[in-house]
Amino acid sequence: MTALPDWMRPPRAEGWFAEDLDHLPEAPRHTELIDGALVFMMSPQRSWHGRLITALTTTLMAQAPTGTEVEREMTIRLDARNRPEPDLLLTNLPYDPDRTWYAPEHVMLVVEVVSPESAHRDRTVKLCKYAEAGIPHYWCIEDENGAPTVHVYELDEPTGVYAPAGIFRGSLHRLVPFEVSLDLDKLTPPRNR
Template identity: 80%
Template sequence: MTALPDWMRPPRAEGWFAEDLDSLPEAPRHTELIDGALVFMMSPQRWWHGEVVTDLTLALRTQAPDGFRVGREMTIRLDARNRPEPDVVVTTAPYDPDCTWFAPEDVKLVIEVVSPESAHRDRTVKLRKYAEAGIPHYWCIEDEDGSAVVHVYELDEPTGAYAPAGIFRNALKRPVPFEISLDLDKLTPPHNG
């Protein structure tokens, strides 16, 4: 049996803290912190996932008004023990080339593209954690026979939980966090065969 590398050992009995992620250069590229535990993307990413994330990022960037930025694969420091890495994030934070994470108050929309290995976290754990952090909008994108289907949630401020705001197939139009109009069929390559 192979011993764990030193970087995988928590630096303290309480586990990992959000700031620890910036000092783990040996960690796999898409490492998240959930409840003080490191979570790695261990399985290869599907081509479908990458295409949706890239095309969605580009489409949102073309529609984002001044004051909004659209990025991908940047962590959000929800609290001392949680730093998830959504697939796409819409933020009002000013550009800082050395930034490694966003504060939740600067994040207006978080988008997770569901993969088989992340399904539980995306549909339940992150749904709850993003709401508790006060992020106003959350989209969870599912693969439905090769097509992107977007499950949209809005933060219900009195309860502090997300409320479903619609399930979108083929096209999506939303007035928040800015005017968004997407042809969802263009997020995935055409099927051959």
């Protein structure tokens, strides 16, 4: 067994805090902080996942109103011990090339594309954490036989939890957080038969 590298040791007895992520240059890309624990994307991403995120990014950028930015793989500082990195987020802040994270009050929509290693976090942990932080919209995208299926949630402000707002296959049309229409079948190439 090899020893842990120094950067993997928490800097204090209480563990990791959100600001610590900005001081871990040795950490793998896509390192998240969930409940004070570092979470690494250890398995390689599937091509389907990457292509879907790229197509969704460009499609949302084309439809987003002025003043809305689409960011890919940027962390959100939910609180002192949680800084997850969604696949996509929409924000009302202008582009800043030096930004490393967003505060939840500036995030309008979070999109997670479920992969086998992230399924539990995306479907349950992040669903709760994004709602508790007050992020108004959450999309969780599943792979159903090569086609994206979007589970849409809206924040119910009186209860502070997400309410299901629909499951979309084939196409998605929503009026919030802005009017968006997606041909879901065109976001990923068909599987070879």
